[in-house]
Amino acid sequence: MKLLPITLCLVAASSNLLAAGRDTISVVGSSTVYPFSTVVAERFGKSTEFKTPKIESTGTGGGMKLFCAGTGVDTPDMSNASRRMKKSEFDMCQKNGVKNITEVLVGYDGIVIANSKSAKQMELTRKELFLALAKEVPAKDGSEKLVANPYKTWNEINPKLPATKIEVLGPPPTSGTRDAFAELVLEGGCKTFKWIKAMKKQNKTKYKTVCHSVREDHAYIEAGENDNLIVQKLSANAKALGIFGFSFLEQNSDKLQGSIVDGKEPTFEAISDGSYPVSRPLYFYVKNAHVGKIPGIKEFLTEYTSESSMGEEGYLTDKGLIPLGDSKLEVIRKNVLSLKALSL
Known part of the structure; x- marks a missing residue:
């Protein structure tokens, strides 16, 4: 019997985990961004056929460790951050196979x-x-x-x-x-x-x-x-x-x-x-490998970056988010929905 190289086995195991399924989006990270993501998640759960995403407040640094640990259903799909991802965190992601990440600037705080x-x-x-x-x-x-x-x-x-x-x-x-x-x-x-x-x-x-x-x-x-x-x-x-x-x-x-x-x-x-x-600016990060495998991620991103959410008169401003402005939001939305990969 021919043995597969260990790297192929790990990739196959990771793919199998995703295929095995998780039907709820998992978001970890910043306690500051937590209330904003929670509001979007609740609206998303009520207005679509998808389950309400699970949002956890672990702190920015703690969230990055979980997010960058690898791919698969046992790792989060997104991580909130009340500062930009550090180069050391980006490198940790790359090392652990989290290759394509999309950065989303939410607004200011x-x-x-x-x-x-x-x-x-x-x-x-x-x-x-x-x-x-x-x-x-x-x-x-x-x-x-x-x-x-x-x-x-x-x-x-x-x-x-x-x-x-x-x-x-x-x-x-x-x-x-x-x-x-x-x-x-x-x-x-x-x-x-x-x-x-x-x-x-x-x-x-x-x-x-x-x-x-x-x-x-x-x-x-x-x-x-x-x-x-x-x-x-x-x-x-x-x-x-x-x-x-x-x-x-x-x-x-x-x-x-x-x-x-x-x-x-x-x-x-x-x-x-x-x-x-x-x-300071507020962010969240998306694990692109999970898009299309965990149900609803693309649709959740559409709701999060919509005019009704992050816009000048959006419902997140009622929660204290300082909005980006129309022109900046348009660029952010375009980058997010095309899953533009971050490079640091």
Whole structure:
């Protein structure tokens, strides 16, 4: 009996798994994109003959690991992401046989630093947020020396801020929101120190470590991938702040308020026009090998990228999504429906 090469056996096994069938679309990934995908999935399930897709909130990084693990019914069809796929993740996909991936830019979102409406609205700068949350910060004496973060209360950073303990609930390292917060807020505040900014040219790795590392002495509290849990904790503790996507603030505007950052309040308009400094693009990724094998993927993509969903007046804007604009949406839709392959 002639034995097949092991690679052919693996491909055959993967194809057999797909052929064996799964009749429900599987989506994993970002907790920020989760509510948007959930709304589309529910509408899709009610308006077509296909089953409602299963959406799981695993965090962007966790979702990418599952998505890039391989092809077959035991792996997800799509992965939500609150940042763009990293080159290392793309390479992991390629290595594991996930060769053709379509990238979908959904829209934009702001990262808010929010607190309970029963407390005073905070007015913060990115520099103050860096000093409050970074693992190491410049010494208080003004010297060009980094020290373990000594700040315990907000007024130690700026006398105009409240004399309350620094207590910020935020996402874990696997979260795309955490990555974006580190890049947009912490690094944004970090590079206001000229001597640290100069470090980027001399030692990029050290610069990133200084500007992206979050303190580990319980001033920053990792609250998991469930943003609703952060909302609940802020409602119970008026002295704490929380970090999450603008859509969650929109959905809980009766209980919570967003902090003013660098003089700008997190509003739909300010995120849309880019004047709010902490905004980022949102994505999802499609495993093209599963299209036509798992029922309904192409039809789900059609619904997700439709004018009624992602458009200027689409139902996702009611959930807090900042839309792309008509011309950009048209290009995105064309690329998605033709399953244009991503290259990084």
